[in-house]
Amino acid sequence: MKAAFLHAPGDVRVEEAPDPVILAPTDAIVRVTAACVCGSDLWPYRGVSKIRRTLAMGHELVGLVEEVGAEVTTVKPGDFVISPFTFSDNSCPSCRRGFQSACDHIGFFGSRDSQGLATVGAQGELARIPLADGSLIVVRAPFDQALVPGLLSLSDVMSTGHHAAVSAEVGPGSVVVVVGDGAVGLSGVLAASRLGAERVIAMSRHQDRAELARAFGATDVVAERGADGIAAISALLGGELADAALECVGTEESMDQAIGSVRPGGRVGYVGVPAGGSRLPIQMLFPRNITVGGGTAPARHYIPELLPDVLSGAIDPGRVFDLELPLEDAAEGYAAMDERRAIKVLLRPAA
Amino acid sequence: MKAAFLHAPGDVRVEEAPDPVILAPTDAIVRVTAACVCGSDLWPYRGVSKIRRTLAMGHELVGLVEEVGAEVTTVKPGDFVISPFTFSDNSCPSCRRGFQSACDHIGFFGSRDSQGLATVGAQGELARIPLADGSLIVVRAPFDQALVPGLLSLSDVMSTGHHAAVSAEVGPGSVVVVVGDGAVGLSGVLAASRLGAERVIAMSRHQDRAELARAFGATDVVAERGADGIAAISALLGGELADAALECVGTEESMDQAIGSVRPGGRVGYVGVPAGGSRLPIQMLFPRNITVGGGTAPARHYIPELLPDVLSGAIDPGRVFDLELPLEDAAEGYAAMDERRAIKVLLRPAA
Numbered sequence: 001m002k003a004a005f006l007h008a009p010g011d012v013r014v015e016e017a018p019d020p021v022i023l024a025p026t027d028a029i030v031r032v033t034a035a036c037v038c039g040s041d042l043w044p045y046r047g048v049s050k051i052r053r054t055l056a057m058g059h060e061l062v063g064l065v066e067e068v069g070a071e072v073t074t075v076k077p078g079d080f081v082i083s084p085f086t087f088s089d090n091s092c093p094s095c096r097r098g099f100q101s102a103c104d105h106i107g108f109f110g111s112r113d114s115q116g117l118a119t120v121g122a123q124g125e126l127a128r129i130p131l132a133d134g135s136l137i138v139v140r141a142p143f144d145q146a147l148v149p150g151l152l153s154l155s156d157v158m159s160t161g162h163h164a165a166v167s168a169e170v171g172p173g174s175v176v177v178v179v180g181d182g183a184v185g186l187s188g189v190l191a192a193s194r195l196g197a198e199r200v201i202a203m204s205r206h207q208d209r210a211e212l213a214r215a216f217g218a219t220d221v222v223a224e225r226g227a228d229g230i231a232a233i234s235a236l237l238g239g240e241l242a243d244a245a246l247e248c249v250g251t252e253e254s255m256d257q258a259i260g261s262v263r264p265g266g267r268v269g270y271v272g273v274p275a276g277g278s279r280l281p282i283q284m285l286f287p288r289n290i291t292v293g294g295g296t297a298p299a300r301h302y303i304p305e306l307l308p309d310v311l312s313g314a315i316d317p318g319r320v321f322d323l324e325l326p327l328e329d330a331a332e333g334y335a336a337m338d339e340r341r342a343i344k345v346l347l348r349p350a351a
Numbered sequence: 352m353k354a355a356f357l358h359a360p361g362d363v364r365v366e367e368a369p370d371p372v373i374l375a376p377t378d379a380i381v382r383v384t385a386a387c388v389c390g391s392d393l394w395p396y397r398g399v400s401k402i403r404r405t406l407a408m409g410h411e412l413v414g415l416v417e418e419v420g421a422e423v424t425t426v427k428p429g430d431f432v433i434s435p436f437t438f439s440d441n442s443c444p445s446c447r448r449g450f451q452s453a454c455d456h457i458g459f460f461g462s463r464d465s466q467g468l469a470t471v472g473a474q475g476e477l478a479r480i481p482l483a484d485g486s487l488i489v490v491r492a493p494f495d496q497a498l499v500p501g502l503l504s505l506s507d508v509m510s511t512g513h514h515a516a517v518s519a520e521v522g523p524g525s526v527v528v529v530v531g532d533g534a535v536g537l538s539g540v541l542a543a544s545r546l547g548a549e550r551v552i553a554m555s556r557h558q559d560r561a562e563l564a565r566a567f568g569a570t571d572v573v574a575e576r577g578a579d580g581i582a583a584i585s586a587l588l589g590g591e592l593a594d595a596a597l598e599c600v601g602t603e604e605s606m607d608q609a610i611g612s613v614r615p616g617g618r619v620g621y622v623g624v625p626a627g628g629s630r631l632p633i634q635m636l637f638p639r640n641i642t643v644g645g646g647t648a649p650a651r652h653y654i655p656e657l658l659p660d661v662l663s664g665a666i667d668p669g670r671v672f673d674l675e676l677p678l679e680d681a682a683e684g685y686a687a688m689d690e691r692r693a694i695k696v697l698l699r700p701a702a
Contacts, residue, residue: 102615264453291644
C-alpha cells in the first residue's frame with residue numbers, strides 16, 4: 001500500500017509499505033476512505049518534537065472494514081467505521097468511566113498497540129486497528145458521502161474541541177473564550193455553541209478562521225493577544241472575564257492567555273498537546289481559584305453522542321477541512337498547514 | 352492591647368500595640384475570644400517566605416463585637432462573630448458567585464484593607480474588621496462555650512478543608528485520598544466524610560494525627576509516601592486509584608503525591624498555600640485527564656453551610672486544636688506547631 005512517512009523535519013514522503021495484516025484476533029483491517037493531517041503532526045514536522053526514527057504518520061481515519069480477526073464481533077467487512085485517534089478496549093475501569101484515552105490497553109497509530117505489536121499510521125491506504133470492538137464506531141449506511149469530512153472530524157478534532165468544552169464545564173448560559181483558531185479551537189467554538197454557551201469569544205487574527213468561527217457560533221472575535229487580548233475580552237464583557245476558557249494550542253503563551261481570560265472561580269479546559277512548553281502557573285491559579293481540566297480527549301466516549309448531530313446536519317464540523325488532496329500529495333498538505341494556508345487538510349487515498 | 356508579632360524567623364513576641372479604632376464607616380471592632388496559629392504562619396516563622404518587616408500575626412478569630420461604624424447594619428455590639436481569614440464585601444460579582452476569597456475589595460489581616468488602611472493581626476486582644484457587613488458571620492446566642500474551638504475552625508481550616516473537598520467534587524460514594532495530616536488535611540478528612548465519601552484514605556505517619564483522622568471519618572491510614580504511598584493506596588483499592596485527592600500541604604512533593612494518587616479522569620482539590628514550591632506538572636496531568644481545582648478558600652461562602660453542623664454537634668472540627676495557650680504564650684504556640692508537638696494551637700487573650 002501507499003502511506004505517508006516523516007523522515008526528517010519538513011520531509012514527508014508517500015511511499016510503498018507492506019499491507020497491514022491481522023496480527024491479533026481482535027484486529028480489524030480498514031481500507032481508508034479519508035485521513036487527515038493534525039496540528040499535533042506539525043510538532044515533529046517542524047522539529048519541535050524530536051524525530052528519532054522514520055515516523056508512520058496520521059492518527060485520524062474513516063473507512064471500510066476489509067477484514068476482521070476471529071474474535072471481533074461488533075464490526076464486519078463492509079462496515080463504514082470511524083476510528084478514534086487512540087485504540088482502547090472500551091471495557092477497563094478508565095474506559096467505563098468515559099476516559100478511553102487512558103485505557104489500560106491504549107494503543108497509538110504509528111507506534112505500538114497494547115500487545116507491543118507495530119501499528120501503521122492513518123495516512124495510508126490501509127490500517128490495522130487493534131481492539132477493533134473497543135475502538136471502532138460503525139456508521140450505519142446509507143449516508144451522504146458529503147458527510148465524510150464531518151465524520152472524519154469526530155476521529156479527533158471535533159471530539160477534542162468537545163472535550164475542551166466539557167472539561168471547562170461549558171453549558172447553557174456560559175461565557176466562553178476559545179484560545180486557538182486551528183481546527184481544534186474552531187471545533188471548540190462549535191462544541192461550546194452546541195452545549196448552549198451564551199457568548200463564545202474566539203481569539204483569532206486570521207480572517208478566514210474568524211469567519212468559520214462565526215459560522216460555528218462565535219458571537220465575538222478578538223484579534224489581540226496577551227494583556228491586550230484580556231483587556232478586549234473584559235471590554236466585551238462589561239469589565240468582567242469569562243466563565244470558561246478552552247486552551248486549544250499547547251504553548252505557554254496560550255495557557256497563560258486562557259488562564260488570564262477567566263474570572264475568579266472560572267475554568268480552563270485544555271486540550272492543546274503540551275509539546276510546546278505549556279505549563280500551569282499555580283501562582284496565577286491559586287488566588288483566583290481557577291480550575292484546570294482536560295488532556296487527551298476520549299474521542300471513543302464522545303463519538304456516539306456527537307455522531308447523530310453530524311448525520312442529521314445539526315452540526316457540520318467537517319468545515320474545518322478547507323483543503324482536500326490525494327494521499328499522494330500529503331507533503332503539500334503538511335506544507336499548507338505549516339504555512340497556515342490551510343486550516344486542516346483532508347487526504348484521500350486513490351479509490 | 353497585646354498582640355503577637357513576628358520580628359524574624361523563629362522570633363514571635365507578644366507586645367503592646369495601639370488599640371485598633373474605627374477607620375471607615377463599614378468597620379467593626381471585635382474583642383477576640385479566641386484566635387489561633389495557622390500552618391501558613393509557619394512559612395515566615397521558618398524563614399521559608401521572606402520577612403521584609405515586622406509582621407502582625409494571625410488571620411483567624413472569633414469574638415464579640417465592641418463597636419461598629421455608622422454604615423454597619425448586620426452586626427451590632429455584643430454579637431458573637433466569626434471572621435473569615437479574608438475580608439470581603441460579599442456583594443461583588445466574585446462574592447455573588449461564592450468566591451469571596453477573590454473579592455474585588457479583598458483585604459487581609461496584618462496587611463491592608465481594600466481602602467489601603469492598615470489592619471491588625473488576629474492574634475491580639477482586639478481587631479478591626481473592614482467591610483464588617485460583608486465579612487462577619489454572627490453566631491446567635493446562646494451557645495455552649497465548648498463550641499468556641501469548632502466555631503474558630505470555621506474561620507479557616509475547616510472551611511479550607513471543605514474547599515479542598517468541594518473543589519475535588521467529593522460526594523456520596525467518592526474514594527478520596529487526603530495528602531497532609533495538619534489541621535487542614537484533617538479538616539479535609541472530616542469534610543470528605545461529611546460530604547458522603549465512601550472511602551477516605553488519610554496519609555499520615557504520626558499516630559496522634561492518624562487517630563484524629565480516623566475519628567474524623569478516615570477509613571484507612573497510609574504511612575508511606577511517594578511511589579510507596581501510591582502503591583499502598585492501590586493495594587487498598589484493589590489495584591485502582593482514588594477518584595479524588597485533597598492536597599493540603601503546598602509543596603512540590605505533596606502535589607505530586609496528590610496527582611499520583613488519583614485515577615485517570617480523577618480530580619485534585621488543592622488548598623495548600625503554594626509557598627513551598629508547589630507546581631502543576633502538566634505532563635503528568637494531560638495523558639491522565641486529571642483536573643485540578645482549588646486555591647484560597649472562600650470561607651465566607653462556606654460558613655453559613657457548615658455553622659449549623661457545628662452548633663448541632665454533627666461535626667466537631669474544633670478537635671484539631673490539641674493545645675490551648677494564653678495569647679501571652681504565642682511564642683510557645685508557634686514552637687509547638689513548628690516542632691509538630693501540636694496539630695493546631697488555640698490562643699486565648701486574657702478575659
